[in-house]
Amino acid sequence: xxxxxxxxxxLLVFATVVAIVNDHTLxxxxxxxxxxxxxxxxxxxxxxxxxxPGSNLAGLTERRLVGxxxxxxxxxxxxxLLLFATSLxxxxxxxxxxxxxxxxxxxxGVAIAMLVFGIGIHAVLRLIGIDIPLAxxxxxxxxxxxxxxxxxxxxxxKVNLPADVKALISGESLFNDGAAVVFFFAALAAATxxxxxxxxxxxxxxxxxxxxxxxxxxxxGLLARQAMRFSRDPNIAVTISLALVLAxxxxxxxxxxxxxxxxxxxxxxxxxxxxxxRAAAPWRRRISxxxxxxxxxxxxLLFLLMGFEVLTIPxxxxxxxxxLCAIPLSLAARLASVTIPLAFARSLPRADRLxxxxxxxxxxxRGGISIALVLGLPDSPYRETLAVICYALVIFSVVVQGxxxxxxxxxxxxxxxxxxxxxx
Amino acid sequence: xxxxFDYGSMLFVLATVIGLLNERFIRxxxxxxxxxxxxxxxxxxxxxxxxxPGVHLAARTEARLADSDxxxxxxxxxxxLLLFATSLxxxxxxxxxxxxxxxxxATVGVVLAMVIFAxxxxxALAFAGMPVPLGxxxxxxxxxxxxxxxxxxxxxxRVNLxxxIRDIITGESLFNDGAAVVLYFAALxxxxxxxxxxxxxxxxxxxxxxxxxxxxxxxxxGWLxxxxxxxxxxxHLVVTLSLALVLAxxxxxxxxxxxxxxxxxxxxxxxxxxxxxxDEAAPWRRRIKxxxxxxxxIINTLLFMLIGFEVLQIPLGAAGLWPVLAxxxxxxxxxxxxxxVPLSLxxxxxxxxxxxxxxxxxxxxRGGISIALALALPQSDYHEILTAICYAVVIFSVIVQGLxxxxxxxxxxxxxx
Numbered sequence: 001x002x003x004x005x006x007x008x009x010x011l012l013v014f015a016t017v018v019a020i021v022n023d024h025t026l027x028x029x030x031x032x033x034x035x036x037x038x039x040x041x042x043x044x045x046x047x048x049x050x051x052x053p054g055s056n057l058a059g060l061t062e063r064r065l066v067g068x069x070x071x072x073x074x075x076x077x078x079x080x081l082l083l084f085a086t087s088l089x090x091x092x093x094x095x096x097x098x099x100x101x102x103x104x105x106x107x108x109g110v111a112i113a114m115l116v117f118g119i120g121i122h123a124v125l126r127l128i129g130i131d132i133p134l135a136x137x138x139x140x141x142x143x144x145x146x147x148x149x150x151x152x153x154x155x156x157x158k159v160n161l162p163a164d165v166k167a168l169i170s171g172e173s174l175f176n177d178g179a180a181v182v183f184f185f186a187a188l189a190a191a192t193x194x195x196x197x198x199x200x201x202x203x204x205x206x207x208x209x210x211x212x213x214x215x216x217x218x219x220x221g222l223l224a225r226q227a228m229r230f231s232r233d234p235n236i237a238v239t240i241s242l243a244l245v246l247a248x249x250x251x252x253x254x255x256x257x258x259x260x261x262x263x264x265x266x267x268x269x270x271x272x273x274x275x276x277x278r279a280a281a282p283w284r285r286r287i288s289x290x291x292x293x294x295x296x297x298x299x300x301l302l303f304l305l306m307g308f309e310v311l312t313i314p315x316x317x318x319x320x321x322x323x324l325c326a327i328p329l330s331l332a333a334r335l336a337s338v339t340i341p342l343a344f345a346r347s348l349p350r351a352d353r354l355x356x357x358x359x360x361x362x363x364x365x366r367g368g369i370s371i372a373l374v375l376g377l378p379d380s381p382y383r384e385t386l387a388v389i390c391y392a393l394v395i396f397s398v399v400v401q402g403x404x405x406x407x408x409x410x411x412x413x414x415x416x417x418x419x420x421x422x423x424x
Numbered sequence: 425x426x427x428x429f430d431y432g433s434m435l436f437v438l439a440t441v442i443g444l445l446n447e448r449f450i451r452x453x454x455x456x457x458x459x460x461x462x463x464x465x466x467x468x469x470x471x472x473x474x475x476x477p478g479v480h481l482a483a484r485t486e487a488r489l490a491d492s493d494x495x496x497x498x499x500x501x502x503x504x505l506l507l508f509a510t511s512l513x514x515x516x517x518x519x520x521x522x523x524x525x526x527x528x529x530a531t532v533g534v535v536l537a538m539v540i541f542a543x544x545x546x547x548a549l550a551f552a553g554m555p556v557p558l559g560x561x562x563x564x565x566x567x568x569x570x571x572x573x574x575x576x577x578x579x580x581x582r583v584n585l586x587x588x589i590r591d592i593i594t595g596e597s598l599f600n601d602g603a604a605v606v607l608y609f610a611a612l613x614x615x616x617x618x619x620x621x622x623x624x625x626x627x628x629x630x631x632x633x634x635x636x637x638x639x640x641x642x643x644x645x646g647w648l649x650x651x652x653x654x655x656x657x658x659x660h661l662v663v664t665l666s667l668a669l670v671l672a673x674x675x676x677x678x679x680x681x682x683x684x685x686x687x688x689x690x691x692x693x694x695x696x697x698x699x700x701x702x703d704e705a706a707p708w709r710r711r712i713k714x715x716x717x718x719x720x721x722i723i724n725t726l727l728f729m730l731i732g733f734e735v736l737q738i739p740l741g742a743a744g745l746w747p748v749l750a751x752x753x754x755x756x757x758x759x760x761x762x763x764x765v766p767l768s769l770x771x772x773x774x775x776x777x778x779x780x781x782x783x784x785x786x787x788x789x790r791g792g793i794s795i796a797l798a799l800a801l802p803q804s805d806y807h808e809i810l811t812a813i814c815y816a817v818v819i820f821s822v823i824v825q826g827l828x829x830x831x832x833x834x835x836x837x838x839x840x841x
Binding site: 005006008009010012013015016019020023024227230231232233235236238239240242243246247249250286289290292293296297300 | 430432433434436437439440443444447448454501652655656660661663664665667668671672674675714715717718721722725
C-alpha cells in the first residue's frame with residue numbers, strides 16, 4: 001500500500017540529497033537547485049522507461065508523485081500558508097520609501113502583465129490552430145503575472161545591485177501576489193461562466209473582494225496580536241498564528257471575499273501594527289522562526305513537484321511551438337508591466353530608470369504561487385494546454401533567467417559598477 | 425461544503441481560546457486543559473442537539489470525525505513525528521544509566537500490563553453479560569499498555585521528583601510504544617484468526633526481531649543524517665533533513681516489518697545525542713530542537729482536542745457502563761503489577777522501591793498512541809465496547825491522574841527530595 005507519507009518521505013530525502021550536493025558543488029540558489037535536480041531526475045526516468053522495455057517507470061512516478069492528485073487541503077492550504085509566511089517577513093517601515101512604485105507595480109503592473117500576455121497568447125494560439133477562449137487566456141495571464149518572493153529574494157541576495165533597485169524588486173514580489181490572485185479568480189469566474197460579468201461588474205466585484213478581504217484581514221490580525229500580548233507563553237503563539245491563517249482564509253472564502261488578500265493583510269497587521277512597535281517580544285521571534293521554516297519547506301516541495309510535473313506534460317509539436325512563442329511573449333508582457341509603473345518612480349534618478357527596467361524585467365522569476373494556482377485550476381478542455389504553458393514559462397524563468405541574472409546584472413551595470421564583483 | 429481545512433481552522437481557533445483561558449485562569453498542563461475543553465464542547469454539542477429539536481450538531485460532528493479516516497493518518501504519520509519530537513528532547517546520558525529498568529519496563533512490563541488487563545476485562549465483561557473473546561481483550565490490553573511520552577513529559581516538568589525516577593519514567597514512556605505495537609498486531613492476528621499459529625515462542629521472536637531490527641535501522645539512518653548535517657553549511661536545511669529522516673525511517677521500518685516507533689526514537693537520539701568533539705554548539709542543534717518543539721506543540725494540541733471530540737462517537741448504553749467503570753481500577757492494578765515486577769527485578773537496594781512504584785503507577789498516563797491504535801481496530805461486533813473502554817481509561821488517566829500527580833508526588837516524597 002502506497003500512502004501520501006511514502007511520497008512525502010521520498011521527496012524529502014531527495015530534497016536533502018540535492019541540497020547537500022548543491023551546497024558543496026554548484027551553490028545555486030536553493031529553489032533553482034531543486035527545480036534543476038527534479039528536472040534531471042525526470043529526464044532520467046523518462047529515458048529509462050523509454051529504453052528498458054516493460055519498466056514503466058515514468059508512469060509509476062507520475063501516478064505516485066504527481067498524479068497522486070494532491071488533495072484539496074494541500075491546494076487550498078499551501079497558498080494560504082505561503083502568502084502568510086511571506087507577509088510575516090515584510091517590514092513595512094523598510095518598504096515605505098518606495099511605497100509608490102511598489103504600489104503601482106503590484107496593481108497596475110499586474111493588470112498590464114495579465115492583459116498583454118492574455119491577449120497575446122490568445123492570438124498566438126489561434127494562429128497555430130488551438131482555440132482557447134480569451135477568458136481562459138486571461139486566467140493564464142493572471143497565473144503568470146506574480147513574481148515569486150522566495151526565489152527573487154534568494155536571487156537578489158547573491159547579486160550586486162543598488163539598494164534602491166533591490167528594495168523595489170523584493171517589495172514588488174511580496175505584494176503582487178495579492179492582486180494576481182484576485183484577478184485570477186475574477187478571470188476564472190468569467191471563464192467558467194459562473195456569473196456573466198460586464199466590465200463594470202468585474203471592477204466592482206474586485207473592489208468588494210479586495211477591500212472586504214483587507215478589512216477582514218486587518219481585524220483578524222489585530223485580534224491575533226491582542227491575543228498574543230495577552231499570553232505569556234510563547235508556545236501559544238504557534239497555535240494562534242495557525243488559527244489566524246486558517247480561520248481568516250476560510251472565513252474570507254465563506255464571505256466571498258479575497259482569501260489571499262485577507263491572509264496577507266492579517267500577517268502584515270500582526271507583524272507591523274503599530275508600525276513603530278519594534279519590541280522584541282518572545283512571541284515575535286518564535287513566530288518568525290516557525291513561519292520561515294514553513295516557507296522553506298513548502299517552497300522546497302513546490303519546486304521539486306514542479307520539476308516532476310514535467311512527466312505529465314504530453315509534448316507534441318504544437319505545444320512546443322506554443323511554448324516557444326509564449327516565452328518571448330511573457331518577457332514582453334513583463335517589460336510592459338514594469339515600464340509603465342516605473343514612470344511613477346520619482347525616487348529613482350532618471351538615468352537609472354532604464355537600467356532598473358532592464359533588471360526588473362529579467363529578475364521577474366515566477367514560482368510557487370503560479371504553480372499553486374495552476375494546480376488549482378478546475379477541469380476543463382483547456383486545462384492541459386494552459387498547464388503546459390505555465391510550467392514551461394515558470395521553468396524557463398527560474399532556470400534560464402535565474403541562472404543568467406548575475407551575468408545580466410554585470411552587463412547592465414558594468415562589471416564593477418555599484419560595488420565589487422558578485423561573490424555569493 | 426465544509427472541508428477538512430475548515431475543521432482544522434475551527435480546531436485551532438478553539439485551541440487558542442482554551443489555551444489563553446487556561447493560561448490566565450486555570451493553569452493546568454496544556455494537553456489536559458485542551459482535553460477538558462474539548463470534552464466540555466462535546467457535551468455542549470450533545471446537550472444542544474438533545475434540547476433543541478431539529479439541530480443535529482452532535483450527529484454531524486460525529487459523522488465528520490468518522491469520515492476523516494483519522495486512524496490511518498495518526499498511525500502512518502503523526503505517531504512517527506510525535507515520537508521523534510519527544511526523543512529529541514531526551515537526555516540520553518540519564519537513559520543510559522537506567523538502561524536496565526527501562527528495558528525491563530518496556531518489555532516485561534508491557535507484556536504484564538497487557539495480560540493482566542486482558543484477563544481482568546475478559547472476566548468483567550463476561551460477568552456483565554457481554555462476553556468478548558480473549559483475543560480481542562488481549563488487543564485492548566496492548567492498546568492500553570503504553571504510556572504517552574508527551575503528556576508524561578509535560579507532567580514531569582511541573583512536579584518535583586528524584587532524578588532517577590524522572591529518567592526511568594521518561595525512558596519507559598519513550599520505549600514502551602514499540603513493544604505495545606508489536607503485541608497489538610499479534611493479538612489482533614489471533615483475534616481475527618488471520619493466522620492462528622501465533623505461538624508464544626513465535627511472539628517473543630517477532631518482538632525481538634522487530635525491536636532489535638528497528639533499533640538498528642534507527643541507528644543507521646540517524647548516523648547518516650548526522651554525517652549529512654555536519655557537512656552542510658546552510659542551517660535551514662535541518663528542517664527538510666529531519667523531516668526526511670523521520671518519514672523515511674518510519675516507512676522503511678514498516679516496509680521491512682520492523683518496529684517503526686522504535687526506529688524513529690533511536691534515530692532521533694542518534695542524531696541529537698551523539699556528539700563529535702567541537703560540534704556541541706553547532707547552530708543546527710539549537711535550530712532542530714526549536715523546530716521540533718513547535719511540531720510537537722501543534723500535533724499535541726490537535727491530538728488532545730481530537731481525543732475530547734471522539735467522545736461523540738461512543739454510544740454509551742447503560743449496559744456498557746459497568747465494564748467501563750470496572751476497567752479503570754483494573755487498568756491501575758495492571759499498571760501497578762507491570763511496574764512493580766520489573767522494578768524489583770532491576771534494583772539492587774529496595775529502600776525507596778515502594779514510593780517509586782507508587783509514583784510510576786500513578787504517572788502512567790495513556791494518550792495519543794492508545795487512541796490511534798483503538799481507532800485502527802478492525803470492524804467487529806466488539807468494536808464499540810472496546811473503544812468505549814479505551815477512551816474511558818485514557819480520559820480518566822489524563823484528567824484524574826494527571827491533575828493529581830503533583831499532590832501524589834508531594835505525599836510520597838514530602839515537600840522536597
